[in-house]
Amino acid sequence: MYYIGIDVGGTNIKAGLIKDNGEIVFRRTVPTGAAREGAAVAEEIGKIAAAVAVESGVPLSEIDSIGIGIPGACDEKNGTVLYTANIDFMKFPLREAVQKHIPLPVHLANDANCAALGEYVALPDPPSDMLFVTLGTGIGGGIIIGGKIYEGAYGIAGEVGHIRLCPEGRLCGCGRHGCWEMYASVTALVRDTREFIEKNPASALAASVEGDLSRASGKTSFVLAKEGDADAKKIVDTWISYVAEGITDLVNTFNPSLVLIGGAISREGETILSPVRDKVYRDMYKSYVPFPEIRAAKLGNDAGLIGAAFLGKK
């Protein structure tokens, strides 16, 4: 059996035909055109789903369902998108809109939850439950319980980027002060790096971007920290300690056996993972039970696509 997965981002809509074993056998990408009306974006999603089916040459009878990952909140039961930050999808009946183009069951879920499911199904020896945290523009979370995405009562469980790290801290887009993602997202790391460069124009960090703040990325401080620059190391260490703080909260709450850290920055691997483990294992509530494994996610950008596809998998 095959599954169509669609990962709707602010920039692109990625679609793929995925086999039972998680292999992506066919791909298509189109620009989201997020500034358009929701109906136009929905039509794009319907068309790309149909195109994947037709162009791949796989007969519709061999495609089980379509799963769509949305950067926002969904009501899977009613097939609607409740809300997204970047696309005009307020209480939008996306299932119905997509089924006008292709007559298959359509499943909807939050994109971070889809990524969690994608990473989960790719594990060689999956535990029953898993915690997935993705560090990017914000911080997304996905909770797998009993092999399934845990959606909560209304489909928005896992908004872990908005647990509060610092009282009276930085104002988050969600309206709360001091949210975890204001300190431990890649956006936060970039901001910390740029703020440092601005204040220290003679620093090695400033030289590394030739004084051009816009060139400072999530990698900038990591690169210089590895070369031994003390300023960069301090920025990286502080950021990593913020990452660990939130994970400790989640570990205390869920007591998972496995935590996966995703997002492009997780490619830094042990540079991040080793100090995160040290801090989480030091600070977590001790009850003489094993420490959770903390590893980097494996699938990278494809996790959301594969997870979305597998929403319909029994």
Next chain:
Amino acid sequence: MYYIGIDVGGTNIKAGLIKDNGEIVFRRTVPTGAAREGAAVAEEIGKIAAAVAVESGVPLSEIDSIGIGIPGACDEKNGTVLYTANIDFMKFPLREAVQKHIPLPVHLANDANCAALGEYVALPDPPSDMLFVTLGTGIGGGIIIGGKIYEGAYGIAGEVGHIRLCPEGRLCGCGRHGCWEMYASVTALVRDTREFIEKNPASALAASVEGDLSRASGKTSFVLAKEGDADAKKIVDTWISYVAEGITDLVNTFNPSLVLIGGAISREGETILSPVRDKVYRDMYKSYVPFPEIRAAKLGNDAGLIGAAFLGKK
């Protein structure tokens, strides 16, 4: 069918025979004698279980199982207590010890988790999932998912008292700084009240306990706040805002439809609940889904007993 519930506390062991409908038809309490060896406490638990069965007059064939709530971490699979803070139960085979006295299945769980289950089964119209937070000496938590206690990978999920509220904050017994329970437990409220009285010996709060710090309890500030005392109101408001902060974190993570607040202090009712709701609903991540209900738990001290009894209920 009947169930034996046992709630093991630092001071007393409470046991009861509970009917299918949650009614406690027979009770016994003995001192825990927590200073003794674990084996002696376990023998006390076994004896009280047997006594409940014999003295109630209900034949053993009508008693399904024994459930035991422990102030610590349990390994239900192997029937052992992994660890408790106050009783000598390190990696202790409690199931085996109890079954020497009475030949019934024995289930073990954390006491806050049992209280959560007890409150849950007493709901007239239980949702599938529920979050339970109990404010007392510390802060305990219980997560109900799909009608069952969510135990995590190793049985200690729900240690929500140890999510971090304040970086570099007060040192918690768990070793971490700034844990939620250092700010929002009843212990924290009492400490805040006593600190204020110590610094302000001429205040109405000081007068209300006749300057005797040991007389200041969790109620002291609530009583004076209701009488309009501004100092007491400030202490209460600050404490309530800390309660709300942690609940907001949990709501963002779990997206529950129902949050129950337990512990004796929850008898303050709307005095606590109304400002907690205001703050949680203001600060939680918004996705155009309904706000969770936030209510006081109902069963009080019996929640743990009833929940423990129902550990074995199918």
